[in-house]
Amino acid sequence: MKKIIIGRNNNCHVVIPDTSDLVSRKQAVLTVTFWGKMVIYDTSNNGTYVNGSRLENGKGVRVTRKDKVSFARVADLDWKDVRDPYRTLKLILVIGAVVAIVLGAALGWWFSSSQKGGEPVKTEEVRIRGEATTTVKPEALPVDNTDKKPVQQPQKTKKQKKSKKGSAVEKKEEKDVTKNTPIVY
Numbered sequence: 001m002k003k004i005i006i007g008r009n010n011n012c013h014v015v016i017p018d019t020s021d022l023v024s025r026k027q028a029v030l031t032v033t034f035w036g037k038m039v040i041y042d043t044s045n046n047g048t049y050v051n052g053s054r055l056e057n058g059k060g061v062r063v064t065r066k067d068k069v070s071f072a073r074v075a076d077l078d079w080k081d082v083r084d085p086y087r088t089l090k091l092i093l094v095i096g097a098v099v100a101i102v103l104g105a106a107l108g109w110w111f112s113s114s115q116k117g118g119e120p121v122k123t124e125e126v127r128i129r130g131e132a133t134t135t136v137k138p139e140a141l142p143v144d145n146t147d148k149k150p151v152q153q154p155q156k157t158k159k160q161k162k163s164k165k166g167s168a169v170e171k172k173e174e175k176d177v178t179k180n181t182p183i184v185y
Contacts, residue, residue: 006027
């Protein structure tokens with residue numbers, strides 16, 4: 001909450017010009033919240049009036065920019081002189097929010113366009129020796145752009161090439177992988 005001091009003194013935030021000396025040096029205090037709610041307090045001898053009603057000294061009354069505020073019935077408050085004390089902070093917050101939205105949209109677009117054709121990479125669950133692991137389907141592997149061929153799959157080792165029938169573990173692995181294996185995203 002910010003305080004705006006209103007009066008005849010040149011040190012006040014809002015200076016009320018008065019040659020009759022009826023307006024006090026510190027006539028009133030206006031408190032303003034971040035959200036724009038305003039309360040005015042009379043701190044004078046000759047009175048502060050809101051819409052024709054005199055304020056009690058020290059008691060606050062809620063006001064808006066549509067209300068007519070008069071000081072000692074000789075000078076009226078010009079609301080153009082009352083600046084929003086939170087204007088700079090609000091401006092920084094709005095600019096920060098716009099920048100955050102733009103960056104978020106740009107990052108979202110970049111992540112979505114960096115995947116193959118904008119589609120998620122397909123994976124499947126494979127059971128090896130009873131343990132589930134997730135692997136990328138061969139059609140989802142990146143393509144070498146120089147000659148438009150898919151990336152080479154790993155070659156079988158000499159041991160795997162020599163084995164015609166394969167071991168019992170390899171046969172069990174082949175049985176666990178079927179076309180009905182669920183796809184995990």
